[in-house]
Amino acid sequence: MKAVIFDLDGVVVNTAKYHYLAWKKLAGDLGFDFDIRHNERLKGVSRMESLNIVLEVGGITGYSQEQKEELADRKNQYYLTMIENLDQSEILPGIPEFLDKIRNAGYKTALGSASKSGGMILRKLGLESKFDVIVDGNLVEKPKPDPEVFVKGAQLLNIPCEECIVVEDAKAGVEAAHAGHMKCIGIGDPMILGEAEKVVNSTEELVTVDLEHI
Numbered sequence: 001m002k003a004v005i006f007d008l009d010g011v012v013v014n015t016a017k018y019h020y021l022a023w024k025k026l027a028g029d030l031g032f033d034f035d036i037r038h039n040e041r042l043k044g045v046s047r048m049e050s051l052n053i054v055l056e057v058g059g060i061t062g063y064s065q066e067q068k069e070e071l072a073d074r075k076n077q078y079y080l081t082m083i084e085n086l087d088q089s090e091i092l093p094g095i096p097e098f099l100d101k102i103r104n105a106g107y108k109t110a111l112g113s114a115s116k117s118g119g120m121i122l123r124k125l126g127l128e129s130k131f132d133v134i135v136d137g138n139l140v141e142k143p144k145p146d147p148e149v150f151v152k153g154a155q156l157l158n159i160p161c162e163e164c165i166v167v168e169d170a171k172a173g174v175e176a177a178h179a180g181h182m183k184c185i186g187i188g189d190p191m192i193l194g195e196a197e198k199v200v201n202s203t204e205e206l207v208t209v210d211l212e213h214i
């Protein structure tokens, strides 16, 4: 294995909760409660696709494309306000150590995030220099589970997909990794991420994973 490609939200940094809270606030504007139970479906998927899921949960139909774009923009504004003061304390446990360990061992690293704020967040966290390549939602068109975001990362690293390992917290992300012929380490619940070659409970455990034997 030659490279590790990281999802951002819920893997590198604790921003998945702010995406959830911003959608919840939007649902409140629309008059319904968006419950944490439904949140799993939003992980890893694009902003517009997430909006469609939120509206479906609320039983809301009939919005025009223009109205949907306004709602998605409004959610993004809520999200950006929530992460305005994001700092290194929100980096998930063990991530800096894992990045240092694999880079010292000669692995290349890439970000492979669906979020249009991905690059900006890495800069805010001071982690930009730990990634050889940064692919975020501004560089891709097809949302996960399409493998585009990871395949682009591999291409920019100039490493074959088969030699890349993806780290993901979302089912859509595990599917995207496999669609791109990459192995995947899941962070979270094996019941949800069971398709991944290896699942760990938390990012803290990443340093213990033998990347050559997953």
Ligand code: BG6
Pocket: 008, 009, 016, 019, 042, 043, 044, 045, 046, 047, 050, 076, 113, 114, 115, 116, 117, 118, 137, 170
């Ligand atoms: C993914 C998140 O990383 O990015 C999703 O898991 C989010 O929750 C998606 O919707 C798109 O992010 P953004 O910042 O472009 O709306």
Ligand code: MG
Pocket: 007, 008, 009, 010, 011, 016, 043, 044, 168, 169, 170
């Ligand atoms: Mg994620």
